[in-house]
Amino acid sequence: AKAGEPEKAVRNSVEKAGKALAREATLGQHKIAKRGGRTPFQILADLHLGQAEDWAVWTEWLRDSKGRRQLTWSAELRELAGLLDEEADEEIAAEEFGSEDYTILVLPIESWRELRKHSDRVAHVLNLAEQNHHTLVQWLERERIAFADYPLKR
Known part of the structure; x- marks a missing residue:
């Protein structure tokens, strides 16, 4: 050095x-x-x-x-990193989606390209998606960003 x-x-x-x-x-x-x-x-x-x-x-x-x-x-690495035992894919899916209805929101490629021009907007969309679907939809509509909602039933 x-x-x-x-x-x-x-x-x-x-x-x-x-x-x-x-x-x-x-x-x-x-x-x-x-x-x-x-x-x-x-x-x-x-x-x-x-x-x-x-x-x-x-x-x-x-x-x-x-x-x-x-x-x-x-x-040893899992223990060192303080991680729990791995879950099966089915367990993870059950936790994420549960047994209730859920909605998939899809952004057309043009919308995604427009969002990517501003990295802070991409981060904002991802944060909203993790927090609250309804708030994300309101924000996309306010910003006039095209999207499609697909409600799914279990």
């Missing part, structure tokens, strides 16, 4: 480590296999070479990995 800028050096080091951890955790499709092997995505990238065995290996991987987790937490 430079003597005159120790705080900046530490901050840069922490940011670099954080980015490396994020890449390690989320960009598995870009990893390179060790000891002469190939990851599934390396096999996919090699398909253009026309090797018949690559196609067979790729389709086998697709078939056998369907419905399986591709990214998981280690028990």
Whole structure:
């Protein structure tokens, strides 16, 4: 570290480590296999070479990995992060939607493009969506932003 800028050096080091951890955790499709092997995505990238065995290996991987987790937490990391045990998708859906009726609000692409011109408006829409559907609808109408409501029954 430079003597005159120790705080900046530490901050840069922490940011670099954080980015490396994020890449390690989320960009598995870009990893390179060790000891002469190939990851599934390396096999996919090699398909253009026309090797018949690559196609067979790729389709086998697709078939056998369907419905399986591709990214998981280690028990130690979940504990370190203070997270509870994972819930099944069905449990999460039951909590989010319950057994009552609910409404899906859809923004046409033109509306979304208009909102994206101002990041604070996107954040505002997302906050309203999490808080209260009725307030979100009123705001969209006031701002003259097109949307569609789809009431759904369980």
